[in-house]
Structure formats: structure tokens, C-alpha cells
Amino acid sequence: MRLAIAGLGLIGGSIARAIRAGRTAPAIESIAAWTPGGAGPAAALADGVIDRAAGSLAGLVEDADLVILAADPLTCLELLDELARLPVPDEPPTVTDVASAKRLIVERAERHGLNFVGGHPMAGLEVAGYPHARADLFAGRPWVLCPALLARPIDLERCELLVEGCGATRRWLDATEHDRAVAAISHLPLALSAALVEAIAAADDWPLAEALAAGGWSSATRLARGDVAMGAGIAATNAVELARRIRALGSELDGWLADLEATPDDPVATAARIATRLGAARLKLGALD
Amino acid sequence: MRLAIAGLGLIGGSIARAIRAGRTAPAIESIAAWTPGGAGPAAALADGVIDRAAGSLAGLVEDADLVILAADPLTCLELLDELARLPVPDEPPTVTDVASAKRLIVERAERHGLNFVGGHPMAGLEVAGYPHARADLFAGRPWVLCPALLARPIDLERCELLVEGCGATRRWLDATEHDRAVAAISHLPLALSAALVEAIAAADDWPLAEALAAGGWSSATRLARGDVAMGAGIAATNAVELARRIRALGSELDGWLADLEATPDDPVATAARIATRLGAARLKLGALD
Numbered sequence: 001m002r003l004a005i006a007g008l009g010l011i012g013g014s015i016a017r018a019i020r021a022g023r024t025a026p027a028i029e030s031i032a033a034w035t036p037g038g039a040g041p042a043a044a045l046a047d048g049v050i051d052r053a054a055g056s057l058a059g060l061v062e063d064a065d066l067v068i069l070a071a072d073p074l075t076c077l078e079l080l081d082e083l084a085r086l087p088v089p090d091e092p093p094t095v096t097d098v099a100s101a102k103r104l105i106v107e108r109a110e111r112h113g114l115n116f117v118g119g120h121p122m123a124g125l126e127v128a129g130y131p132h133a134r135a136d137l138f139a140g141r142p143w144v145l146c147p148a149l150l151a152r153p154i155d156l157e158r159c160e161l162l163v164e165g166c167g168a169t170r171r172w173l174d175a176t177e178h179d180r181a182v183a184a185i186s187h188l189p190l191a192l193s194a195a196l197v198e199a200i201a202a203a204d205d206w207p208l209a210e211a212l213a214a215g216g217w218s219s220a221t222r223l224a225r226g227d228v229a230m231g232a233g234i235a236a237t238n239a240v241e242l243a244r245r246i247r248a249l250g251s252e253l254d255g256w257l258a259d260l261e262a263t264p265d266d267p268v269a270t271a272a273r274i275a276t277r278l279g280a281a282r283l284k285l286g287a288l289d
Numbered sequence: 290m291r292l293a294i295a296g297l298g299l300i301g302g303s304i305a306r307a308i309r310a311g312r313t314a315p316a317i318e319s320i321a322a323w324t325p326g327g328a329g330p331a332a333a334l335a336d337g338v339i340d341r342a343a344g345s346l347a348g349l350v351e352d353a354d355l356v357i358l359a360a361d362p363l364t365c366l367e368l369l370d371e372l373a374r375l376p377v378p379d380e381p382p383t384v385t386d387v388a389s390a391k392r393l394i395v396e397r398a399e400r401h402g403l404n405f406v407g408g409h410p411m412a413g414l415e416v417a418g419y420p421h422a423r424a425d426l427f428a429g430r431p432w433v434l435c436p437a438l439l440a441r442p443i444d445l446e447r448c449e450l451l452v453e454g455c456g457a458t459r460r461w462l463d464a465t466e467h468d469r470a471v472a473a474i475s476h477l478p479l480a481l482s483a484a485l486v487e488a489i490a491a492a493d494d495w496p497l498a499e500a501l502a503a504g505g506w507s508s509a510t511r512l513a514r515g516d517v518a519m520g521a522g523i524a525a526t527n528a529v530e531l532a533r534r535i536r537a538l539g540s541e542l543d544g545w546l547a548d549l550e551a552t553p554d555d556p557v558a559t560a561a562r563i564a565t566r567l568g569a570a571r572l573k574l575g576a577l578d
Binding site: 073074077104122123124141142144171173177180181182184185186188189190191192193194195196197198199200201202203205206208209210211212213214215216217219220221222223224225228229231232233235236237239240242243245246247248249250251252253255256257260261264267268270271272274275277278279280281282284285 | 362363366393411412413430431433460462466467469470471473474475477478479480481482483484485486487488489490491492494495497498499500501502503504505506508509510511512513514517518520521522524525526528529531532534535536537538539540541542544545546549550553556557559560561563564566567568569570571573574
């Protein structure tokens with residue numbers, strides 16, 4: 001199987017490193033890579049992590065069996081458009097991606113008639129770029145696969161081999177089901193983290209608040225420190241499900257307001273109501289001692 | 290100066306350890322401790338960290354120069370009530386506390402005519418109890434002091450000596466000003482973390498979402514894993530300011546909803562709006578590369 005990776009940052013680079021280092025490597029004949037601008041392919045070629053650095057998307061996918069779009073969601077959409085403009089080979093390659101939202105991307109691939117399986121490895125780091133790529137980034141992590149309409153059995157097999165080669169655990173999911181789940185555990189926390197900063201850091205007493213900030217503030221705002229274009233692309237390609245989750249959270253906050261303000265002169269009664277909320281949350285987290 | 294610590298968990302125990310280990314220790318004649326139920330004082334006596342384990346609050350404060358209430362906010366309110374019921378000595382001690390909200394506590398102390406300086410060391414750990422107490426817990430951290438109406442110069446001096454002895458940096462603040470700031474950087478993040486769990490973990494697709502959860506979910510829900518009674522007491526004794534911050538956050542989330550839903554068929558335009566939000570948040574965090 002000949003791999004072609006479009007985008008060789010943290011995720012694409014870690015795929016290349018994992019495949020090269022892995023036990024399934026014999027099944028992989030070669031790894032080619034291309035990025036529109038990044039320095040990843042040249043560095044990876046020098047490292048012996050890939051076999052070929054292509055000069056264009058057309059050059060990359062030529063002779064490829066599995067094309068991996070390892071870019072942010074909006075770039076993945078563009079790359080699908082570009083792939084669709086290339087001449088169709090006799091044996092069209094399998095195309096997959098690694099973006100954090102799947103429905104729009106799967107639909108775009110279907111519109112273009114590509115043999116596509118959407119993918120999402122549930123792993124990442126705070127840092128970006130090929131220099132941070134690690135062979136063990138996906139080890140033991142779930143890797144969601146969402147077959148599009150025109151996915152052939154060979155496409156499913158190739159993607160399974162990819163996931164296995166990266167040491168991850170394959171999970172077949174419907175794209176919408178995937179997007180709902182990641183809106184909950186990944187995209188809503190990102191939006192909340194940024195909204196928290198927007199709400200607090202714009203207030204006129206921010207300098208004092210910042211001076212007092214401790215560990216709680218750091219962990220609550222960690223996600224807001226991530227890459228802006230990546231975060232925006234993720235939210236924009238999962239806008240419907242993210243909005244649904246934001247509304248659900250808003251309902252809970254309305255409940256908090258009611259509980260905080262019901263007995264303004266009785267902090268003990270207020271604490272009892274809030275303890276019920278916090279206790280329920282902790283139970284759900286499975287973190288009760 | 291004779292210290293008397295009511296409550297000898299993580300914070301009270303760390304105060305005792307810091308004072309005992311510190312350079313200002315010569316100024317501290319003795320350390321006594323008492324808790325209503327915990328095992329801290331006996332353990333600290335065995336460790337040589339305190340000089341006396343008292344059998345009651347009355348026994349604790351007898352002959353004390355500085356009484357430190359090292360308990361959760363609601364317990365601090367109760368301890369103030371109990372202190373007010375004790376006979377007033379010829380030279381009333383200085384009373385301070387370490388709770389995370391100050392206005393209600395300062396007002397209660399004023400109502401009882403105590404010589405009180407509210408205190409809040411901006412430090413903590415995920416764990417509780419005397420066994421986790423560390424002499425360096427407060428090193429280099431801010432320690433807010435909020436003098437009540439009847440605070441005498443000697444009360445301010447004693448509290449400064451305490452803060453200095455713990456290696457922290459003293460910051461005088463009005464109690465309401467303090468409560469506004471910590472509502473922003475500490476209490477709102479806690480409420481958000483719990484509301485996130487409530488909103489997401491109650492949904493019917495929670496098992497799938499949980500299976501896919503990665504680092505982002507862990508950091509977003511870290512605060513919801515803390516002590517329930519402590520969190521409820523904090524929220525209840527700072528309910529007004531916390532509610533104000535929750536409303537400010539709600540306004541930001543309304544803005545997110547508008548931005549996510551304005552151009553449902555144009556993810557590129559949506560991403561541009563969200564990027565503006567994320568970029569502004571990141572600028573405010575001072576985290577731009």
C-alpha cells in the first residue's frame with residue numbers, strides 16, 4: 001500500500017512516524033508527503049520518515065493507494081475540491097482525512113464522487129508542526145472512521161490498516177453521530193474556554209482578577225490558547241451540533257442562576273442546592289471517592 | 290505571637306508547616322490547632338509541626354494572639370458565631386480566615402464585633418487533608434487581606450507576619466473587590482466546569498461521547514472533580530458576584546450562537562467570525578506567539 005499524506009504537521013507527521021516505526025510497516029510500500037507551504041516534507045525526507053516529497057497535490061496522489069488529508073477542516077474541504085478537479089485514474093485511490101468534524105467533509109466527498117472514508121484520530125497535543133510529531137501519538141486512542149456512500153470494501157480495509165499501523169483503535173461511526181459526540185466533549189469545551197476569556201478579560205477589573213488567577217483559571221482557559229484557525233474551522237464545520245450543545249449548557253446556567261438567587265439571605269440553603277448540582281456532576285464524572 | 294489554627298487540613302496544615310519551617314519562626318512563640326473532627330492536629334503534634342492539640346474551640350483560642358479559621362466558607366461563618374459566644378478576653382485576639390469569598394465573612398465578623406482581617410491565600414491543590422499539607426504551598430502566591438471595621442493596627446501587623454511567614458505576597462483589598470475578582474477567575478470556572486458535565490453527561494449519547502473524550506474534556510472538567518461541600522460553600526457565599534459573571538458569560542454564548550448560525554451554508558464565513566472571537570480571546574490571554 002502506497003500512502004500519500006497531504007499536510008505533514010503534528011498529525012500527518014505522527015502518522016508517517018507511526019507507520020514507519022510500526023509492525024505493520026511491511027504492508028506499507030512507500031510514504032509520500034506534500035504540503036502547500038510547510039517545511040514538514042523536506043524535514044521528514046531528511047529524517048527517513050517518508051520516501052518522497054511531492055511538489056504538488058497532483059504529484060502527491062499519483063500512484064497512491066491511500067490519500068490522507070491531514071489538515072484543518074476547511075483546508076480538507078478545499079483539498080477535496082482540488083482532488084475532484086484532477087483526472088480520475090483507472091483505479092481511484094482511497095481518500096481519508098483526520099479533521100475534527102465529519103459530516104460536511106463526508107458530504108463534500110460524496111458530492112465529488114470520491115471513494116472516501118472520513119477519519120478522526122482522537123489524539124492531539126497543545127503544539128503544532130512536524131517537529132512535534134511522535135510515533136506514539138495515537139497509541140491506544142480511538143480513531144473514528146465514517147464511510148461515505150462510495151466507500152468500497154478496499155477503502156475500509158486500507159483505512160483499518162492505517163489505524164492499526166498507528167496503534168489506534170478503530171471505531172466505525174455515522175458522521176452525524178460522531179459530530180454530536182465531539183461537539184459535546186471537544187468543541188463545546190473549546191467554545192466555553194474562549195467565551196470565559198471574552199466575558200472575564202473584557203471586564204474593567206481584569207488586571208486585579210489576572211493578578212489573583214491560579215490553577216483553576218489556567219485549566220479553564222487552556223483550550224482557548226490553541227491554534228485560532230484550527231479552532232475556528234472546527235467550530236464552523238460543526239456549527240449545528242455545537243450550537244445545540246451551547247443551548248443545553250445555557251439551560252444549565254439558567255438553573256445555576258435560579259439556585260444562586262432563590263434565597264439571597266440564606267447561604268446555607270443556597271449551598272445545599274449548589275451541592276446537589278456539584279454532587280450530580282461529580283457522580284457523572286465517576287470521580288466519587 | 291501565639292497562633293491558633295481552627296481546621297488543620299490542606300490549608301491549615303500548610304500554614305503550620307510553612308511557619309514552622311520558615312525564617313520568621315522565631316517571631317512565632319507557639320502553634321496550637323483544633324478541628325471538630327479531623328485527624329490533623331494529632332498527626333501534626335506527632336510530626337512536631339504544632340505544639341498543642343486543643344480539645345475545643347474555647348481551648349484553642351485561650352491565650353492566642355492570632356486565630357486562623359482554616360475551613361470552608363460556611364464553616365468559617367459558623368466558627369465566627371461560636372467565637373462570638375465565648376467570653377471576651379481582656380486582650381481580644383486577632384481573627385483571620387482563609388476562605389475563598391470574603392464579603393459575607395467580613396460582615397459576619399463585624400456584626401459580632403470581632404477584631405477581624407479576612408484572608409485568602411490564592412493557592413491550593415486538587416487534594417485535601419493534612420497529609421497533603423506542604424510548607425511551600427503559598428510560596429510566591431498572592432494572599433489577599435480584607436480588614437474588617439474593627440481591625441486594629443496590631444491585627445494588620447499580625448496578619449502581615451502570617452503571610453510573610455508563609456512566603457506569600459500580601460495584597461490589601463476591599464472584600465467586595467476581592468469577591469468580584471475571584472468570581473471571575475475561580476468561581477465562574479468552577480460553575481462552568483460543573484454545568485458542562487451536567488449538560489453533556491445527561492444527554493443520551495453520553496456513553497459514546499465519553500468513549501471519545503480526550504485531553505480537552507479532562508481539562509475542562511477538572512474543577513468539577515473537586516470537593517462538593519467546599520465548592521458549594523464558595524458559590525453560596527459569593528452568589529451575587531458569581532451570578533453576575535454567569536450572566537456576562539451567557540451574553541458571550543449568545544454571541545457564539547449568532548456567529549455559528551448566521552451563514553449556515555457558508556462554513557468559511559462562519560469560521561472567519563469564530564476566528565475573530567478566538568483571536569480576541571487569545572490576545573487577551575497574552576498567549577499570541
